[in-house]
Amino acid sequence: MLTARPRGVQAPHCEPCGTGRRGDHPGGEKAPCGETPHNGTGMSPPGSESPRPLPALLALAVTVGGVAAMFASGLVAARLGLGLGLRGQIALGTVLLAVPPLLALVVRPPAWTAALGSAEVPHRTAALSTLLGAALWVGSLGLMEVQSLVSPPPPEYLEAFRAVHRALAPSGPLDTLVSLAVIAVLPGLCEELAVRGALLPSLVRPLGLLGAVVASAFLFAAMHLDAYRFLFTFTVGFVLGVLRLRTGSLWPPVFAHVTLNALTFAIAPLVDDPAQPYTPQPALGLACLVVGAAAGWPLLRALGHPPAPPA
Numbered sequence: 001m002l003t004a005r006p007r008g009v010q011a012p013h014c015e016p017c018g019t020g021r022r023g024d025h026p027g028g029e030k031a032p033c034g035e036t037p038h039n040g041t042g043m044s045p046p047g048s049e050s051p052r053p054l055p056a057l058l059a060l061a062v063t064v065g066g067v068a069a070m071f072a073s074g075l076v077a078a079r080l081g082l083g084l085g086l087r088g089q090i091a092l093g094t095v096l097l098a099v100p101p102l103l104a105l106v107v108r109p110p111a112w113t114a115a116l117g118s119a120e121v122p123h124r125t126a127a128l129s130t131l132l133g134a135a136l137w138v139g140s141l142g143l144m145e146v147q148s149l150v151s152p153p154p155p156e157y158l159e160a161f162r163a164v165h166r167a168l169a170p171s172g173p174l175d176t177l178v179s180l181a182v183i184a185v186l187p188g189l190c191e192e193l194a195v196r197g198a199l200l201p202s203l204v205r206p207l208g209l210l211g212a213v214v215a216s217a218f219l220f221a222a223m224h225l226d227a228y229r230f231l232f233t234f235t236v237g238f239v240l241g242v243l244r245l246r247t248g249s250l251w252p253p254v255f256a257h258v259t260l261n262a263l264t265f266a267i268a269p270l271v272d273d274p275a276q277p278y279t280p281q282p283a284l285g286l287a288c289l290v291v292g293a294a295a296g297w298p299l300l301r302a303l304g305h306p307p308a309p310p311a
Contacts, residue, residue, distance in 0.1 A: 052202045053115040054104055059202035062100040066194050067223045069096040086167045087182045094182075097223075098190035101198035115197040117249035125303060129243065129252035132299040133259025136239060139292020140232050140260070145285020147231060148278075157228055158278055165268060183265045188258035195220045195237065196244040196253050204245075205310050213241035236260065239300065246304030 053059065073093040077084050084092060105112040168183065170176035195216050203212035217237030221230050240253040 053111040054202045056206045062104045063199045065100040066097040094186045094190045101194045121251045129255035133256035135296035137263040142285045142289025148280040184258045184261035188254045192254045197250045245307040
């Protein structure tokens with residue numbers, strides 16, 4: 001487990017009340033007498049030790065505005081006559097998603113700090129977060145296979161999925177890096193900044209910890225406009241939200257998200273044969289679901305500490 005001094009442990013030396021210097025406490029606030037503030041390895045919920053990034057309604061507005069900008073990017077590119085191609089369109093839309101939240105955060109430095117959380121990410125945390133992303137990928141395979149028993153994917157849905165992967169198929173090493181940047185790195189940065197950076201911590205005070213995670217996961221799933229994969233994207237959003245609160249930092253969800261997307265991009269075309277009709281494999285799906293959950297749960301518990309409820 002990551003080491004952190006528990007709340008309320010007496011500090012060796014404490015200045016009298018009112019004499020604490022700015023900078024003794026995250027966000028420039030004075031540290032309370034008799035106890036030391038959290039050191040960032042556990043979550044300090046927005047509204048208690050750390051300020052929330054934005055008022056809840058403003059956070060929701062800029063996040064929804066980013067989603068609207070993302071969907072409008074294709075229309076804007078077409079109207080301007082920009083021949084961006086599929087990768088260019090995806091990259092433009094992903095970046096525009098983050099623009100409204102980013103603008104709302106940078107004009108107020110404390111909000112920016114609260115959205116990012118702890119900037120110091122130990123190597124162990126980064127490695128465990130990456131492994132959690134891999135476990136999410138394995139579990140997602142199982143979840144989709146189990147779901148297909150109840151509701152098989154329509155043929156046109158499968159064809160659209162395959163068409164996207166064919167269009168993104170790299171032609172060489174450099175092209176592979178470009179595709180990974182568009183499919184994995186940009187979404188990992190921009191989607192996490194918008195949903196788990198600006199929105200999620202801002203919702204903790206009005207909705208509580210669980211309500212904030214559920215609400216942010218719902219918006220994360222809805223903004224993908226993929227009804228068939230809604231359960232999958234909601235589950236991923238829920239786990240990444242819990243990870244954000246447990247670690248008190250935006251970077252662990254970024255690492256997990258990038259890993260999940262990179263594995264999907266790299267491996268999905270290898271295991272899908274367009275020449276063969278799709279056949280659900282319930283045994284394989286259940287095995288992947290169990291393995292993903294069995295690997296992901298201890299990884300999530302090893303990352304950070306359970307967040308304290310908001311004051």
